[in-house]
Amino acid sequence: MKKFSVPLLLPLFTISVILIIWQCISYFEVFPDYAFPTLNLVLLSFAEELSSLRLVNDTIASLWRVIIGFLLSATVAIPLGLYFGHRKALRQAFIPTLNFFRFLSPLAWIPFAILWFHIGDKPAVFLIFLATFFPLCLSVISSVATIPDIYFRVAKEYHYKGSELLLKITLPAILPQLISALRICYGISWIVIVAAEMVGCQDGLGYGIWDARNALRLDTAVCYMITIGILGMTIDRVFLQFTKAKNIKWGYGK
Amino acid sequence: MGNNNWVSHISIENVSFGYHNQKVIENLNLKVNKGEIVVIIGPSGCGKTSLLNLLNGYLLPQSGAVQMNGLIRTVHQHGSLFPWLTVNENIGIGLRHLKSQRTQQKAIQDMLELINMEGFEDHYPHQLSGGMKQRVELGRVLAGDADIILMDEPFSSLDYQARLKMRRELIGLLAKRPKTVIMVTHDIEEAVQIADRILVLTKRPSMVCAELDVNVAHPRHISDPDLIKIADNVLHELGL
Numbered sequence: 423m424k425k426f427s428v429p430l431l432l433p434l435f436t437i438s439v440i441l442i443i444w445q446c447i448s449y450f451e452v453f454p455d456y457a458f459p460t461l462n463l464v465l466l467s468f469a470e471e472l473s474s475l476r477l478v479n480d481t482i483a484s485l486w487r488v489i490i491g492f493l494l495s496a497t498v499a500i501p502l503g504l505y506f507g508h509r510k511a512l513r514q515a516f517i518p519t520l521n522f523f524r525f526l527s528p529l530a531w532i533p534f535a536i537l538w539f540h541i542g543d544k545p546a547v548f549l550i551f552l553a554t555f556f557p558l559c560l561s562v563i564s565s566v567a568t569i570p571d572i573y574f575r576v577a578k579e580y581h582y583k584g585s586e587l588l589l590k591i592t593l594p595a596i597l598p599q600l601i602s603a604l605r606i607c608y609g610i611s612w613i614v615i616v617a618a619e620m621v622g623c624q625d626g627l628g629y630g631i632w633d634a635r636n637a638l639r640l641d642t643a644v645c646y647m648i649t650i651g652i653l654g655m656t657i658d659r660v661f662l663q664f665t666k667a668k669n670i671k672w673g674y675g676k
Numbered sequence: 677m678g679n680n681n682w683v684s685h686i687s688i689e690n691v692s693f694g695y696h697n698q699k700v701i702e703n704l705n706l707k708v709n710k711g712e713i714v715v716i717i718g719p720s721g722c723g724k725t726s727l728l729n730l731l732n733g734y735l736l737p738q739s740g741a742v743q744m745n746g747l748i749r750t751v752h753q754h755g756s757l758f759p760w761l762t763v764n765e766n767i768g769i770g771l772r773h774l775k776s777q778r779t780q781q782k783a784i785q786d787m788l789e790l791i792n793m794e795g796f797e798d799h800y801p802h803q804l805s806g807g808m809k810q811r812v813e814l815g816r817v818l819a820g821d822a823d824i825i826l827m828d829e830p831f832s833s834l835d836y837q838a839r840l841k842m843r844r845e846l847i848g849l850l851a852k853r854p855k856t857v858i859m860v861t862h863d864i865e866e867a868v869q870i871a872d873r874i875l876v877l878t879k880r881p882s883m884v885c886a887e888l889d890v891n892v893a894h895p896r897h898i899s900d901p902d903l904i905k906i907a908d909n910v911l912h913e914l915g916l
Contacts, residue, residue, distance in 0.1 A: 573756070576750075672801070
């Protein structure tokens with residue numbers, strides 16, 4: 423018989439404890455039914471949402487917005503961070519501004535997003551872009567600025583220049599930090615998409631939660647919340663696989 | 677690749693250098709013949725690393741002239757292997773000038789054999805011991821077509837036994853791939869075991885206070901009376 427490993431059993435144990443606590447709260451009616459749905463109700467809601475394909479469609483809509491917003495942000499933030507990271511004057515000129523915008527909650531931009539892009543995918547994509555661009559760009563700048571000088575000295579001796587220097591020295595040198603930054607920013611994207619879809623969309627997981635709230639169907643809202651959590655964790659596992667690559671592992675210790 | 681017609685030598689004439697208003701090196705003169713191994717020794721903070729940086733062009737002298745006839749490669753004090761590249765790829769950096777992949781692979785294989793790292797070609801630096809990393813560093817500079825090798829306390833991070841071993845290996849490698857070498861160290865024992873000539877520097881501002889020829893055949897044992905005598909002379913020049 424195949425043995426279960428401890429790393430697999432421990433999270434299962436934690437989840438079981440949470441489910442037991444959930445059942446106990448429902449059983450002893452700590453909160454009324456409408457304010458704290460039972461596990462059974464949530465499972466029924468899952469079946470209902472899946473059979474109507476609403477959950478699937480909303481998941482696809484949210485994933486699409488997150489992927490587009492996140493890719494756009496990474497496409498602009500990473501090259502800009504690499505460029506700024508190499509230039510002290512540019513760093514000094516732009517870091518205070520980038521920091522200023524980093525501290526502005528993306529939710530503060532919601533009115534602008536709706537006025538500029540109306541409703542649909544665009545405002546959500548715009549908000550994800552704003553939420554992830556500044557931390558990602560700053561992280562890349564700081565990673566490049568802290569690359570040990572010795573690598574550039576060696577690169578100079580062996581005549582690495584221009585794009586070759588960027589792609590073969592700078593980028594691999596920051597890859598471990600870059601993957602960590604992408605993981606964090608991806609997490610931010612999921613937080614923001616829910617808020618963005620609550621006000622600027624007609625579908626998506628965030629809209630689903632908002633719609634369920636309006637119908638006082640917290641069982642459906644919980645089913646959407648669980649979906650967001652599972653999706654987030656699954657995609658984070660994909661990022662985690664990158665950190666296990668042999669030419670990146672050095673950045674995470676032995 | 678080894679080049680039998682190499683003509684490198686180093687010439688430093690009246691070189692002075694300083695940071696802000698503090699003079700680090702003053703009127704330093706030095707000539708290094710091709711194939712010579714010169715070891716520079718001096719008190720801590722006397723400007724040994726600054727001198728190497730003047731030689732490899734990272735720093736510019738405030739006055740005087742530095743002439744380096746040949747391609748320079750540096751072995752750094754703290755490891756400079758790229759951690760995202762394998763041993764194979766790190767050595768391959770020294771062979772970037774070779775156009776053919778096959779020639780490059782052959783040269784890497786030869787170097788792996790020379791530095792005793794066969795079987796470790798696919799390892800990453802973090803999977804190697806300190807001594808192995810230094811061997812790969814040496815492999816990288818020796819594999820290329822460098823004429824002059826600058827070494828900044830290359831074995832200082834190794835334990836005593838590894839240092840003894842690496843000194844022997846360095847001499848062996850240089851016998852097979854002769855290069856002009858300038859090494860900076862604070863280890864007198866290392867200096868007398870490796871050098872053809874030892875230069876003793878004064879405190880800041882640095883000047884050459886003594887030049888000692890080491891005419892002892894390799895392999896040199898640290899208990900050799902001639903080496904002990906030279907080491908005593910170095911200590912005397914350092915005022916110790």
